[in-house]
Amino acid sequence: AQKVTQAQTEISVVEKEDVTLDCVYETRDTTYYLFWYKQPPSGELVFLIRRNSFDEQNEISGRYSWNFQKSTSSFNFTITASQVVDSAVYFCALSDSNTGFQKLVFGTGTRLLVSP
Amino acid sequence: EAGVTQSPTHLIKTRGQQATLRCSPISGHTSVYWYQQALGLGLQFLLWYDEGEERNRGNFPPRFSGRQFPNYSSELNVNALELEDSALYLCASSFPDGWNYGYTFGSGTRLTVV
Numbered sequence: 001a002q003k004v005t006q007a008q009t010e011i012s013v014v015e016k017e018d019v020t021l022d023c024v025y026e027t028r029d030t031t032y033y034l035f036w037y038k039q040p041p042s043g044e045l046v047f048l049i050r051r052n053s054f055d056e057q058n059e060i061s062g063r064y065s066w067n068f069q070k071s072t073s074s075f076n077f078t079i080t081a082s083q084v085v086d087s088a089v090y091f092c093a094l095s096d097s098n099t100g101f102q103k104l105v106f107g108t109g110t111r112l113l114v115s116p
Numbered sequence: 117e118a119g120v121t122q123s124p125t126h127l128i129k130t131r132g133q134q135a136t137l138r139c140s141p142i143s144g145h146t147s148v149y150w151y152q153q154a155l156g157l158g159l160q161f162l163l164w165y166d167e168g169e170e171r172n173r174g175n176f177p178p179r180f181s182g183r184q185f186p187n188y189s190s191e192l193n194v195n196a197l198e199l200e201d202s203a204l205y206l207c208a209s210s211f212p213d214g215w216n217y218g219y220t221f222g223s224g225t226r227l228t229v230v
Contacts, residue, residue, distance in 0.1 A: 037221070044221055101214075104219065
């Protein structure tokens with residue numbers, strides 16, 4: 001069965017600090033997709049990144065970067081020089097062929113609080 | 117381009133009543149998904165509709181049902197409401213192969229059962 005673990009329930013940092021949000025996943029499939037979403041207080045889930053299992057390249061987008069390591073089944077998310085606007089709940093999610101790829105299995109989320 | 121829109125934003129119902137939640141997908145998206153985000157339970161997959169058909173459902177009782185209309189908008193109906201149905205209900209839409217293009221979520225309907 002698929003499972004996504006986000007062990008960090010809540011992280012508090014001061015603005016400009018770097019912060020890494022951990023995500024560990026479980027799947028028996030060799031083909032799967034991983035996602036990160038941001039949920040600000042408004043409730044909407046904002047898509048951040050999608051990565052398939054065949055692409056282990058790390059990715060950087062502005063202050064955001066993602067480290068995908070199949071050897072440790074991890075897909076960690078780093079925010080560099082955090083800002084107050086980064087305060088939100090961040091979810092990691094997985095889809096695989098077991099669910100026809102259409103269903104997302106979410107972790108429990110990590111609440112990030114960035115204070116000025 | 118308009119995003120995924122959900123209505124109403126908030127809904128308060130009494131236990132035993134029925135609730136109807138609505139979702140309009142992004143133009144061009146044919147698939148609609150419903151997720152429940154209950155306190156302490158995280159985001160749970162509820163239903164997936166594509167081309168008017170229910171394609172998959174999560175581990176929820178039959179009193180959770182819905183439909184998709186010819187214009188691809190969708191309704192989620194919850195019958196015989198229970199207190200534990202209180203949650204944020206999120207709708208998402210995508211192209212048929214959403215895993216390739218991503219899923220766009222709406223802002224949700226917060227259902228409170230009293």
